[in-house]
Amino acid sequence: MRFIFLLLLSFSVINAQSQAINKQIMSTGKDVFSLYCLACHQEDGTGVPNLNPPLVKTSYVLGDKKKLIGIVLNGFQEKVEINGEFYSNVMAPHDFLTDIEVASVLTYIRNSFGNKASAVTAAEVKIARKAINN
């Protein structure tokens, strides 16, 4: 009985969290994802074994936002382990995306495919972009 109560409680907490993410931003984020990211990382974010990494609960997606914004703006081509595997494809820079587009797509991936993390704002992208350009 107490178990069911706890279960219900945790559902409502999760629910409250996802409601905190703006629907409009999620929908813009999904559009940006479909156009620029889906081909490699796949519709459900599971990626392609050995080639393109998953976006499901990786330390990059859920971790430091500045670093995450940098991956999208600068691209990513380092031989690094992601959830225990290496990936051989090349991710090109996506610096042509606007601050709002970058913020939306990152908010989208941080709250899709089973991920849960805070939103990324356009202001945060703007600051990160400035730091890169300087």
Added chain:
Amino acid sequence: MKKNSIALLIGLFAFFHLSAQVSIKMPEGFTYSIFADSLGRARHLVVSEKGDVFVKLEKLKNGNGIYQLKDQNGDGVADSYKGFGNYTGTGIGINNGFLYASSDEGVYRYKMTNNEVDDVNAAEKVVTGLVNKNQHASKSITFDKQGNIYVNIGAPSNACQVQDRRKGSPGMMPCPILDSAGGIWKFKNDVPLQSYNNGTKYATGLRNVVGLDWNKEVNDLYVMQHGRDMLFQFYPDLFTQQEGAVNPAEEMFRLKQGSDAGWPYCYFDNGKKQKLLNPEYGGDRNKIDICADKTKSIIQFPGHMAPNALLFYTGTMFPAKYKNGAFIAFHGSWNRSPEPQEGYFLVFVPFKDGMPSGDWEIFADGFAGDKKQPGAATYRPTGLAQGPDGSLYVSDDQKGRIWKISYNK
């Protein structure tokens, strides 16, 4: 007691569920056994005259990059696994009394006596220092009858853009990558430490080849090219999403010394049925330009299916139509998303006098299980080899399963 029966039920369900997922469909008369399992990223494989399988791994398993698998009681299932070679790679082959295996930078060989490796710790480096920049890094190998080894060096690039895979970045002219990659290099099979300076660029203009085979009937090298990615994503004005899924063709080339298959300047358009200029070089789906002079492929397949192995069948176990024909293992697509993925099967192409003599057909399907998707696929066909009795071996690099396919009259 009750708990046990529930566990049993779950176990039975899991068993039937799993076995249902992976049943391989083949033409009437063909059967298969699961020869080996759980080798991890099993890439190419070769079978010795005695029937032992040697398989190359792209990720070390218990510190080993090569496994020798023996079926001592002849029931179609390996009963002994022996690992050696502490490097990862894709290519493997037996030639002139040696076992050859590749890393992503070169090729090693081991002396064999009576079909056994003399000393698994005595690897001799035959080829070294080849381009390895992660992308398209695997080195596949095959041999002619004149003491030469042919090695694929894949281009670390999609279409030789100034900035790889960046929308709008132009193609470099000429493409500097072709100096040291994007082709097949030829080396002696017995000279140590060869590299670019003493090898020959046998054929160029090939983006990435994983499946290749020397056709002993006509004495020519045949290769399967992995065509470029991102036509729809980069050129939505030229390609619809559906056209981007089926283009460009995956192509088979019959190569001669000096052949130029056209990458990165050209691609084969499955809609226009022609080799055309790539959009990074000014192509508009009509311009042919320099592509008119490039080596033409001898058969084309739908896009992105990723041909990872090619084998000309020389056995007598299979029905006559298979003799000297080509089997191709298609690893399965990813660059069709969100359109449905394709491949994840074995194809057969009938051949006569070294040229395709009929349409390609799916020979074996079902490897992916419920989902033909790169991550969710249960298995992805990667390597092919022929046994001394004419049976066909297939490897998978998703989990490391090996199937042995036989024909019963």
